[in-house]
Structures are given as C-alpha cells and as structure tokens.
Amino acid sequence: MDLLSFTDFAREAKVEHELAAVDVSGQISLCKVVDAVDFFRPSVIEHLRCVGQEPRLHNKQWEYAQQLEAKKRYFRPGGRIAGLGCGCETTIPMMAEGAEEFVVTDLYGAKGAWGDASRRPDDLWPHVQNLKVVSMDMRSIALEEASFDFVSSLCAIEHVGFADAVIAVARQAGRLLRPNGVLFLTTEFTFDDRAFYAPGHPSGTLYLSHRELRRLFTETGLHLVEPLDLRVSTHPLNMPVWDQVNNKLFPNLPHVLYRNQPLPFWGTYAGTVSLVLSREDHGNDRILQDPDQMERLKPLFEMGRKLSRRLTLPTRWW
Ligand SMILES: C[S@@+](CC[C@H](N)C(=O)[O-])C[C@H]1O[C@@H](n2cnc3c(N)ncnc32)[C@H](O)[C@@H]1O
Numbered sequence: 461m462d463l464l465s466f467t468d469f470a471r472e473a474k475v476e477h478e479l480a481a482v483d484v485s486g487q488i489s490l491c492k493v494v495d496a497v498d499f500f501r502p503s504v505i506e507h508l509r510c511v512g513q514e515p516r517l518h519n520k521q522w523e524y525a526q527q528l529e530a531k532k533r534y535f536r537p538g539g540r541i542a543g544l545g546c547g548c549e550t551t552i553p554m555m556a557e558g559a560e561e562f563v564v565t566d567l568y569g570a571k572g573a574w575g576d577a578s579r580r581p582d583d584l585w586p587h588v589q590n591l592k593v594v595s596m597d598m599r600s601i602a603l604e605e606a607s608f609d610f611v612s613s614l615c616a617i618e619h620v621g622f623a624d625a626v627i628a629v630a631r632q633a634g635r636l637l638r639p640n641g642v643l644f645l646t647t648e649f650t651f652d653d654r655a656f657y658a659p660g661h662p663s664g665t666l667y668l669s670h671r672e673l674r675r676l677f678t679e680t681g682l683h684l685v686e687p688l689d690l691r692v693s694t695h696p697l698n699m700p701v702w703d704q705v706n707n708k709l710f711p712n713l714p715h716v717l718y719r720n721q722p723l724p725f726w727g728t729y730a731g732t733v734s735l736v737l738s739r740e741d742h743g744n745d746r747i748l749q750d751p752d753q754m755e756r757l758k759p760l761f762e763m764g765r766k767l768s769r770r771l772t773l774p775t776r777w778w
Contacts, residue, residue, distance in 0.1 A: 490530050491744075492689040493649055494522045494732045496697035496716045503529060511550050517697055517714035519732040523614045523646045524551045526734040530644040531555060531610060534685075534736065539609030542636055544598045544629075545616020547576025548584055555612065556588050563603060565596040566616075572597075572662050574619075599625065601632045609641045615732065618647045619663040623655055623672045631680040634739060642738045643682060649673070649690070649733040651754065656728040658720050667720065667730050670747055677745050682737035689748040692717065692731065694756055700729055700764040702776045710771065719768065721776050729761055 484501045498504055499515040499522070507525040508515055515521060528551060535541070537558040546552065546564045556562040564581050567573035582593045596602055598613075599620050617629050626647075633643050650656045650667035658665045666672075670690055677684050692698060703718040721727035750756070769777055 488526075488529065489686055489689050490526055490533070490644070490734055490736045491684055491686050492734060493692050494519045494716055494734075495692045496695045496714060497693050498522060498525075499697075499716075510554060513550075516712075517716055519716055519718075520615075522716075523732060523734065524549070526646065527551055527612055527614060527644055528554060530612075530642065530734075530736055534642045534644075535559075535610045539638075539641075540607060541610045541612065542603055542608045544601070544611070544613040544633060545577075545619070546581065546612075546614070547574065547616075548579055548581055549614060552581050552591070553585050553588050556590050559590055559610075561590050561592055562588075563592045563594055563608075565594045565598065565603075567597060568593060568595040570595050570597070574662060598629050598633070601629075601636065603636055605635045606638050608636045609638055610644065611636050611641070612644045614646045615648065617645065618666045618668065622657065622666060623668070623675065626666055626668070626672065627675050627679055630676050630682065630737075634680050634682040634737065637739055640738070640740065642685065642736050644734070644736050645676070646732055646734045649731050651729040651731075651757070656720070656730075658722050658728075665720070667728055668733070670749065673733065673735070674747060676735060677737060680737070682739060683741045684744045684746075685736045685738055685742055687744050687746045687748050688733075688735060690733070691748060691750045691753060692757070694760050696760070698757075699760050699767065701768040702727075702772050703730075704776070705768060705771050717764075719764065719778065721768075721778055724775055725778050727778050729757075 499517050504525040507528040541559045541562045543564045546566050566577040568577050580593050617626050620629050648667045650669050655669050655672050656667040697714045698717045700717040700719045702721045717731040
C-alpha cells in the first residue's frame with residue numbers, strides 16, 4: 461500500500477476533502493493537534509527542509525517543525541535552552557544554534573531509557589560546541605530553577621506514568637523558566653473523553669484527553685501563549701490506521717492521526733498535540749473544541765478502521 465493507492469482508497473470511500481477550505485498560508489498555531497493539512501504549510505515544509513527532510517506526513521516531522529517554529533517565535537539568541545527526554549532528536553543541532561548553551565537530557569545510559577536514548581547526542585554531533593548532555597530522569601528535574609529561556613520536550617512526558625505524574629513533570633519544567641521564557645511541549649492526544657493508558661516497554665504511554673491538557677495550564681503555574689485548538693479537518697490523509705501499520709509495516713502511509721490498538725477491540729484514536737506555555741498569563745487559557753467533531757470524523761475513522769483491517773491481523777482489529 462502506498463500513498464497513491466491510499467488516496468484512491470479515500471476517494472473510493474468518498475471521504476470529504478477539506479484542503480481547499482483550510483487556509484495554509486497563514487501562521488500556524490503552536491497550540492494545536494496535528495493535521496494532515498499542516499504538512500502543506502510553507503513554514504512546515506521550510507523547517508523540515510532545514511533538517512534535511514521532505515514532508516512525508518509523519519507526526520514526528522510535525523513535532524520537529526512545531527519545535528523549530530516555536531524557537532523562531534519565542535527564543536532570543538544568546539539565551540539558554542533545556543530539553544527533556546530528547547533522545548537523539550534530529551533537530552538538536554538546529555536548536556543549539558544561537559544558544560549560549562543547550563542542555564539536552566534523557567535517561568542516557570540509565571535503566572528505562574528508550575532506544576532513542578541509546579546514543580548520546582554529543583557522540584552524534586561532536587561539532588556542536590554548546591551542547592551539554594545530562595543523564596536525568598525528568599520526574600526529578602535536577603537543573604537550576606529560573607535559568608532557561610526555552611525548555612522543550614517532544615513526546616516524552618507521556619511516558620512518566622499517569623496523569624498526576626505528567627502534570628508534576630510539567631510543573632517542574634515550568635520552574636526552569638526565566639521571565640518571558642517558554643515551555644514547548646508535544647505529547648500524545650486521545651480523541652476520547654478520558655485519558656487512555658497504553659502499557660508498553662520500557663514504559664507505557666498516557667494519551668492525554670482534553671481534560672489532562674487543561675490541567676497543563678490550570679495546575680502547573682503555566683499559561684497558554686495562544687488558545688489550544690483541538691479541532692482537526694476531515695482531510696483524507698488524516699485517516700487513522702493502527703499506528704504500527706503506518707510506522708513500520710507501510711512507512712509510505714501517512715502517520716498523522718492514528719489508532720493505538722494494544723489489544724483487539726481495545727484502543728484509542730490519537731494524534732500529537734503541541735503546546736507553548738509560559739509563566740506569564742497572556743489571557744489565552746482556553747481550549748477551542750468543535751462539539752460536532754466526533755460526528756464529523758466518524759466516516760474518516762470508519763474508513764481508517766476498514767483500511768487497517770485490510771492490512772493487519774485480527775489481533776489488531778477494532
Ligand atoms: C518517544 S521517545 C522521544 C524521544 C525524542 N524526544 C524524540 O522526539 O525523538 C521518548 C523519550 O523519553 C525518554 N524518557 C522516558 N521516560 C523518561 C524519564 N522518566 N525521564 C527522562 N526521559 C525519559 C525516553 O528515553 C525516550 O528517549
């Protein structure tokens with residue numbers, strides 16, 4: 461299955477195509493859920509090309525583009541940056557550019573580290589002079605408070621445990637910020653009304669619902685720099701399949717919205733969400749939701765289910 465037959469599948473399925481209705485020329489929000497339409501935005505394409513990639517509709521790419529855009533908007537050269545659960549993010553050299561220091565942390569060499577952290581970024585990029593690699597468990601942040609202008613974490617906080625643990629990490633991360641500093645986060649979002657915990661190795665994943673996302677700006681001492689937009693389009697490339705289908709088995713399929721499916725008939729529709737938070741209150745602490753969203757997305761999710769069944773064993777069906 462490739463991208464072309466996928467779009468044929470969507471056409472066959474008569475999934476409504478919304479690209480024309482979405483203006484991709486404007487500035488992208490940094491507090492939003494991933495959307496296939498975002499990959500058509502010139503700024504996203506430009507950031508991906510800076511890290512040597514062409515858009516292939518994978519939400520990891522979207523995280524990179526959002527992170528680089530957040531740095532462009534909120535970071536002033538000469539400031540200090542910290543990263544939590546960084547692994548070997550492709551963007552590390554770009555993030556370090558212009559910073560006094562970039563302190564990159566993960567469980568490097570420690571128990572519980574993912575494959576992503578099996579190598580140290582200073583081994584991979586020895587020429588990046590201002591990189592400081594620290595092995596640190598983010599559940600207990602051992603960096604000086606109020607000493608960073610930009611703190612970033614890409615899809616890592618959802619691996620520290622259940623909701624209270626995630627909120628506690630965000631609270632600690634917020635304390636690292638100097639005045640006017642920002643915390644840039646990406647994490648996993650579930651379209652369900654409640655959080656979804658998927659067990660896994662070396663750690664499980666908590667998919668945050670709108671409720672836990674709200675806690676990130678009501679219980680952490682942090683505030684949104686712009687309202688959090690949880691609305692997504694019904695663009696056919698948002699069609700969710702089992703995440704291992706588009707991540708591993710058929711890497712040419714889009715991995716934008718997807719289905720986490722630990723057991724037959726037990727799973728959740730998900731996507732990635734990004735947020736920019738600051739200690740200052742900008743009056744933007746609200747979530748933008750479409751009450752009819754699940755109804756609108758129903759045909760798209762149903763088509764994703766059918767396509768997934770064509771491509772997987774019944775053990776992953778829903
Ligand atoms: C899905 S990977 C993401 C890696 C990297 N941020 C990226 O986007 O490529 C999750 C990362 O979180 C790290 N991690 C998990 N639990 C952690 C913890 N308690 N403290 C620090 N890092 C943790 C893992 O080692 C892994 O590198």
